[in-house]
Structures are given as C-alpha cells and as structure tokens.
Amino acid sequence: MRIRLTLIAVLALSIAPIFPPAALAADRFALVIGNAKYPDADAPLKEPINDSRDIADELKRDGFTVDVGENLTGDGMRKAFERLYGHIKPGSVALIFFSGFGVQSNRQSYMIPVDAQIWTEPDVRRDGFSLEAVLSEINNRGAGVKIALIDASRRNPWERRFRSFSAGLAPVVAPNGTLVMYSAALSSVIPDSGGDRSLFVQELLKEIRVPDLMAEETLNRTRVGVTRASRSEQVPWISSSLAEDFSFIPGARPPGPMATNTQPQIPDIPPPPPPPPLPKAETPILPPPDKPAQNPPSNDGPPTPPPQPQQPSINDDPTIKKLTERLADNPDDAGALYRRGQVYASKGAYSLAIKDFDASIRLNPKDVEAYNNRCWTRTVIGDLQSALRDCNEALRLRPNFVDALDSRGLVNLKSGQAKNAIADFDAALRINPRLTSSLYGRGLAKQRNGAVAEGELDIANAKAMDPNIVKEFAGYGVR
Known part of the structure; x- marks a missing residue:
C-alpha cells in the first residue's frame, strides 16, 4: 500500500x-x-x-x-x-x-x-x-x-x-x-x-x-x-548545509533561504491522518429562520440572497495546475500523469486519479508502482475485483513486491477473503516484519477467521507501533 x-x-x-x-x-x-x-x-x-x-x-x-x-x-x-x-x-x-x-x-x-x-x-x-x-x-x-x-x-x-x-x-x-x-x-x-x-x-x-x-x-x-x-x-x-531550497519533485513551495544545520534535531513527527473520504458537496449555509437575512428587503426590489459558499475546484490546486500544464506540453509524460494521479487520490478525487493511472500504465505497461497505486485507489472506493487484478499484475511484474502484497491483503480483507488476506499479510511481514499496516490487517483477518486471540495480539502490537493505525484503516472503510 x-x-x-x-x-x-x-x-x-x-x-x-x-x-x-x-x-x-x-x-x-x-x-x-x-x-x-x-x-x-x-x-x-x-x-x-x-x-x-x-x-x-x-x-x-x-x-x-x-x-x-x-x-x-x-x-x-x-x-x-x-x-x-x-x-x-x-x-x-x-x-x-x-x-x-x-x-x-x-x-x-x-x-x-x-x-x-x-x-x-x-x-x-x-x-x-x-x-x-x-x-x-x-x-x-x-x-x-x-x-x-x-x-x-x-x-x-x-x-x-x-x-x-x-x-x-x-x-x-x-x-x-x-x-x-x-x-x-x-x-x-x-x-x-x-x-x-x-x-x-x-x-x-x-x-x-x-x-x-x-x-x-x-x-x-x-x-x-x-x-x-x-x-x-x-x-x-x-x-x-543546504543554503537553498531543493525538492526531489518540484512543486509549489515558495523560495527562501534555509538555516544551516550540520546535524539537525528531528522531532518525533506523529503519523499523518488517514486519507479523506470521497468528497461531498457542501450544504449551503443559510441564516436561521428566526433571524433576519443579512440583506433586508427594500423598496427598490426583492431582497438580495445571502452569498453562498463557493467550493474550490480541485484543478485549482497549484500542484495539479502545474502538472496539467506540463501534460499540455507533453501528453505522453508518464511521470506527470503518475504524479497527478497521486495528488488527485490524496484529495479524494479517486476517479480522476484512476484515469491518470490508466494513462500512465498505457504508456508504460510495466509500471509496477502505477499498478499498485491504482490497486489501492480502487480498493478504497470498493472496486475490489479490478483492484485485485491490478495487485496481481504488480506482483507478476515484481514478485514479492511488499507494497503490492500489503495492498492485496487489504483487497482480500475488504472482500471477506480472510484466509487470502492472512496469506498476503504473512508474506509482506516476512519481507518487512515491522510493516504496521500488514500487522494490523492480519490481526483483523485472523479475528474474522476465528483466531480471535491471535488477532488481538497482532492488533495490540500494531497499535503499540503506530497508535493511529485504527483511524488509518477506518479511512479505508475497514473496522
């Protein structure tokens, strides 16, 4: 994943x-x-x-x-x-x-x-x-x-x-x-x-x-x-000792000097929150019925309605705009498609993300990362059969790809295939025994498969490693 x-x-x-x-x-x-x-x-x-x-x-x-x-x-x-x-x-x-x-x-x-x-x-x-x-x-x-x-x-x-x-x-x-x-x-x-x-x-x-x-x-x-x-x-x-800004993936950060630090002290940054749910249309905020409108009626005509909140377009996001401009110059830029797909998915625009991953894969049918990312995105929205095909293809191209094993475990977990989920999470944990998402997912799968005590142990160990893992899985629709 x-x-x-x-x-x-x-x-x-x-x-x-x-x-x-x-x-x-x-x-x-x-x-x-x-x-x-x-x-x-x-x-x-x-x-x-x-x-x-x-x-x-x-x-x-x-x-x-x-x-x-x-x-x-x-x-x-x-x-x-x-x-x-x-x-x-x-x-x-x-x-x-x-x-x-x-x-x-x-x-x-x-x-x-x-x-x-x-x-x-x-x-x-x-x-x-x-x-x-x-x-x-x-x-x-x-x-x-x-x-x-x-x-x-x-x-x-x-x-x-x-x-x-x-x-x-x-x-x-x-x-x-x-x-x-x-x-x-x-x-x-x-x-x-x-x-x-x-x-x-x-x-x-x-x-x-x-x-x-x-x-x-x-x-x-x-x-x-x-x-x-x-x-x-x-x-x-x-x-x-960097004295200027540098990003591996140039995007939308403002320029500015950086403080020199020969050995920076890194704080214990908590894990970020889970991905957002699918975006919903905002409900217009109207004044309560027992209060007068902000614009009272006048003799000049009907009352002016209160201003309605404007929902910003996702395409106004600076990173997406930059990648879209890059694609306008070169529609076959697989890297820009892949990046824009990532940002779309991060914003909850899963259908747009999948379209970009589709295009990236058409340009490079062996892009295992794009297959894995599309697998994960499809899993979040519940398109589980398509997600399973993507994860299987990623693992065919790169056997023992730990992220695809982890993603496929989530697919199987959401599909109710507890035994298959346990097998995938087991395989991922053999490669990386500290992969918290696989440990937690395996715990849930074991519980659903009847091994309640073993599942509780996995879940407890995962939560000890990452206290936010429960919220993370809730964001995937798994509890």
Whole structure:
C-alpha cells in the first residue's frame, strides 16, 4: 500500500505559489551504485541491487539523468564517478546513492568496490572511495546542490583483519550546499534484514514520492519512518548545509533561504491522518429562520440572497495546475500523469486519479508502482475485483513486491477473503516484519477467521507501533 503513505503525507503539505524557476531549470544528475557480490563476504548481499534499481527508477521519474552501476570494481566506480563529474555544470544538482559495504578509516567514510583487496586499514584508503573526496570534487565542478544517500552501515567482512577498527560510518565534512544521509547512526551497523529490499530504501522512496516536500523534510521524514518502523533499532543520520531550497519533485513551495544545520534535531513527527473520504458537496449555509437575512428587503426590489459558499475546484490546486500544464506540453509524460494521479487520490478525487493511472500504465505497461497505486485507489472506493487484478499484475511484474502484497491483503480483507488476506499479510511481514499496516490487517483477518486471540495480539502490537493505525484503516472503510 505504498500510495497510502504517500498520499496521506500529501494532505499535510501547505501548498503555495510556484517553485523557483532556477530550481526547476537546474540540471539533475545522479549516480546510483548497488554493490552486492563481494568475494570476501560469506554470501552476496540481498538488498543493494534491488534497492539501487528502485532508487534509479524513482530518480528518473523526478527528472534526473541517472547512471546506474551494479557490482562495480574499483575501475568501474572510478569511471562512473568521472562520468558524473563530466556532466556537472555550474548550478547543477548532483546526487550519489551507494548501497554496499562502507568502512570508516582515519575519520572518513569509504565506499568499497567489489574487488577491493583489504587486509589492513590502509588498504581501505587505497581501494575505497572517500565520500568526502567525491563530494569535494562535485563541489569543485560547480554543483549547487549535492546529495549523498549512503546505505552502507553494514558489518563488513574485513573488520576482523584490523588490529583496531571503528564500526559503521564516520561523520562527513562536506562543502556548503550538501545534504548527506546514512541509513544508520554514526559508528553503528545494522543487521541484514533477510529481505530483498532495505527498510531504509523503502521508507526513503515513500517520502521522495510525496510532491512538494523540501529535500531536508523528505530525509527527516524518512529518518522518523525508519526509526519508528525499527522500534529505534535503526536511526539514520543526517547532515545538512543546504543554503537553498531543493525538492526531489518540484512543486509549489515558495523560495527562501534555509538555516544551516550540520546535524539537525528531528522531532518525533506523529503519523499523518488517514486519507479523506470521497468528497461531498457542501450544504449551503443559510441564516436561521428566526433571524433576519443579512440583506433586508427594500423598496427598490426583492431582497438580495445571502452569498453562498463557493467550493474550490480541485484543478485549482497549484500542484495539479502545474502538472496539467506540463501534460499540455507533453501528453505522453508518464511521470506527470503518475504524479497527478497521486495528488488527485490524496484529495479524494479517486476517479480522476484512476484515469491518470490508466494513462500512465498505457504508456508504460510495466509500471509496477502505477499498478499498485491504482490497486489501492480502487480498493478504497470498493472496486475490489479490478483492484485485485491490478495487485496481481504488480506482483507478476515484481514478485514479492511488499507494497503490492500489503495492498492485496487489504483487497482480500475488504472482500471477506480472510484466509487470502492472512496469506498476503504473512508474506509482506516476512519481507518487512515491522510493516504496521500488514500487522494490523492480519490481526483483523485472523479475528474474522476465528483466531480471535491471535488477532488481538497482532492488533495490540500494531497499535503499540503506530497508535493511529485504527483511524488509518477506518479511512479505508475497514473496522
């Protein structure tokens, strides 16, 4: 149910005039690396390849020119960084995503290629790539906004070879205009989840897909999401020196300077409210019968009726207007259709959302995210057979897609297919044991299937993780 979190979050945004033209015009370049097959490791890492592909797909949607590398050797990483450097122009946005093994040495963090020969700590500095050095070179090439997303806080296979070592990654000393996020706290490591995608990337993608969020807010929300989902066992680290606004999905935030904060304190943001019900026409507000009208009759003619409230058109929403203008220039812009569908659904305009998802899927019949989002939207409005077909197609295209399993579980729950719902929620929880919506949904399904005590336990655990989960499901029409 990925759209569920994405859409709910859109509701909390304050949308204002258009995004600064300079930020829209800036060239966006990204280098995405997923390294999984390290000969010194006991087995290939399960998460980096899938995570890097998902991140690359999302960044392409967001207007980035993306270079993707998988299982890169030292020479391959060097060439990839050189290609990135060569693209950068003054004022460009440059982003690095790295998933694999990272090692800190001499108070710097190093991204490790798959063919690194590491026996002593100096070998890290010889074969690894310093994050600080990479960011410095990107800055020297003139990039205005520099972003590094590093999912490398894993226990590495070389630490036992060092006489002394520091686990995890080190704080980065980066040039101004840089935003850095690690998947875990400084000098800490997180265990392999056993799934095919990391919790960090799952939460990051949910927030990147929310239109109009500033990048710092996107990462702050990701940090809160990971912390909450892991019950504080994993707490990502953020460092920012951004001096200008930047949004992954440019929308309708006003320009303005940002305060420099080398390590922002992120508050415990409560989960956003559930999505709205289908919009209803407003009832005109008339004066009470026992009070005189605001405009009393006169000798000049009949009384003037009191003004009636005007219901604003959803198409006046600034984000929707911007996306509609973009589609007027290019009706085949699948990314704009997908985004507008998300915003329509967040506003309760489900039929318009489905039309946009339909068009997006016609342009890209393999868009698993659009299938999942349309599945969720159809589930909310009760078109359960069509929703089931969408979820099945998403899972055919991407087996074990946790969000589609979660969505299909909701379809089955609303359809009265409790056993099928339990099976889907079980499968989702095997991939992500902290997926609160699947835990709560499974609890409801177990109760309906007669396992009342087991269901109550799931529901209690889900409510302990997210006290708003009951209201969230009520918004889907499930109690």
